[in-house]
Amino acid sequence: MRAATVADFAQWRDAARALLAADVPPAEIAWIDPGRDSGLLPGMVQAAPTTGGESVRVPRAFVERAELVALHRSAARWPLLYRVLWRLTHGEPALLQHLADADVQGLQTLEKNVRRDEHKMHAFVRFRRVLQDGVEHFIAYHRPEHRILRLAAPFFARRFASLRFTLLTPEESATWDGQTLRFGPGAPASAAPEGDALETLWRTYYASIFNPARLNLRAMQQELPRRHWSTLPEAQLIAPLARRAATRVEGMLARESSESERYLPTLPTLSTLRAALPACQACGLCGPATQAVFGEGPEHARLVLVGEQPGDEEDRLGRPFVGPAGVVLDAALQEAGIDRREVYLTNAVKHFKFEERGRRRIHQKPSAGEIRACKGWLQAELTTLQPQVLVCLGATAAQALLGPRFSVSRTVGSPSPCPPSPACSRPTTRRRSCAWMT
Amino acid sequence: MDDLTLRAQARAHLVSDLRAATELVASSSRVLHA
16 A cells, blocks of 8 residues: 655645556555644555656646645545546546546535635635734635635735735635735634724624515525634624514515505594595506495405406496406306305405507506505405405415515415414415415 | 416316315304304
8 A cells, every 4th residue: 555645736746646657556545634644554655756757648627627626625635636537547538528427526526615615715705904014904814614725815816906915714824915925824813803993884784785585594504604604794793683584574564555554544444444545646556547446345254355456347337356357256256156245355456557558458467566555455454354264366466465575386285474464374375366264 | 278278277276266265264163163
């Protein structure tokens, strides 16, 4: 068994050349990393010579990938690289094109890990401003997963070419003086300053742009691994912002109906709501439409059906579901054995939205803003009725109650959150409609 | 699928959901009366 002690790509290249020249197969080599292995084990002899082997011809792509893979911390990288090199030079010159090959896949995985770590360093380094002898200098500490400082540092030199900075990692440091990038010894985290005046501003900015409605902790931790949190000033905000996210989203949803709220009666009942609706100008639909169409049905109705908006005939007659859609609904109700007179029918949007084409008025889907503007009326109706079962006829009605991100197709066959009022649970969804049980 | 098939399918889904809604109303009534 031969032992080869290598710490970086250059040493591996020299050792690999010598071993190839001596025709030593991969299985007879123990690769020792001085940074992590203790040394030779009994029965091993140091490979000699470790330099001076003849040049071998391999694809340029292999050399480029090998340089990246060498930066990985895995102990498997040196034997893997030699195994691939051996195969490339022993009858498999096109090996790298065999993407299903286990060794090629291994190379790809290690290369990808290194590239990802490089990206993380570019994204998560936070410089602190200090004055050294009256000269402005920026210092950052970062703990990369792999040995990538020399790979990642040129990016900062290009980006902050006019600044002087030092980038510290546990094993190595990089300093840019505005002219040259120099590498030196590593340093502990304590060597970097803990904060500066800019951080308060940065944290305020981060807290301001944090959108609680888009919080996805799993994705966040995948993109922003915890190992980097200690050096990110904004990381200390993540936990409190995440804790408050749900409450803030509820508040945002509650405020959504504000446009129509000022038109609602002080004491909402079905009759006061019906009387107040014609005065509503919460959105632009009230202008072109003939009239607002309020819901219809008994106040004691246990089943409420919510459609999208009145159609052409509903707009002229001032009653919901009396046009072609009403004909379809009536037939479906009859087939389901439901008496229409026992059901309350209403729409998410109370005005007809249309586009005129000659003499015809063609239905148009209401926008998210129009649905939001009208939401106050629907909420007030449902609060008054307190139905046992609420059926949303289509996506617009569901979005009005469950938020604009609700998707019927995405929710088919799986439970989804319920509207805050009335309290609902366990939806059963289908392509065109969905129901919630109170 | 053509438009007629889609319409028929949508109507079948609607009827199915309305039946489910009726059952939900009935079941919660039983709970209340119990």
